[in-house]
Amino acid sequence: MIIALLPIFINLEHIESRIKTIIIREMESEFFPNDNDQTNYFQLILIEQSFDNNHNNNIPEEIRGILLDERNEKFDSIKQKVKNILIANFINDYLVMSDPQLPTELIVLERSKAESLGEVHCRHCGMEFEDQIQLGNHLRIHYLI
Numbered sequence: 001m002i003i004a005l006l007p008i009f010i011n012l013e014h015i016e017s018r019i020k021t022i023i024i025r026e027m028e029s030e031f032f033p034n035d036n037d038q039t040n041y042f043q044l045i046l047i048e049q050s051f052d053n054n055h056n057n058n059i060p061e062e063i064r065g066i067l068l069d070e071r072n073e074k075f076d077s078i079k080q081k082v083k084n085i086l087i088a089n090f091i092n093d094y095l096v097m098s099d100p101q102l103p104t105e106l107i108v109l110e111r112s113k114a115e116s117l118g119e120v121h122c123r124h125c126g127m128e129f130e131d132q133i134q135l136g137n138h139l140r141i142h143y144l145i
């Protein structure tokens with residue numbers, strides 16, 4: 001299957017710059033391998049590819065997302081790692097969801113916007129639910145202790 005060979009893209013273009021900077025820093029510490037200069041496993045993708053290819057000068061506004069040269073079977077574990085990054089950094093206003101149109105793409109969206117698309121995630125643990133009623137039942141376990 002061709003799709004199994006596609007790299008996984010994490011779309012960050014809908015995030016405000018301050019939050020985007022935090023997420024990129026955390027993604028680098030989670031995913032950037034020591035041999036990246038040979039493998040090119042971790043790539044920052046710019047909104048417009050400039051001719052000046054000096055990657056040190058990237059500012060958050062120019063970054064569209066992160067491409068990981070990873071097999072598709074890792075999709076769910078990468079999604080979970082991005083969830084963990086959001087939770088660990090108290091980034092409550094955003095969540096990470098699978099792009100319904102693009103099977104190898106994750107997208108970080110404002111929680112309110114994602115919820116209008118039917119994505120209901122627990123802000124404490126990232127678990128996904130069908131609706132707010134299910135989420136409300138689940139939230140009790142976080143408040144019991």
Ligand SMILES: [Zn+2]
Pocket residue numbers: 122123124125126127138139142
């Ligand atoms: Zn939860």
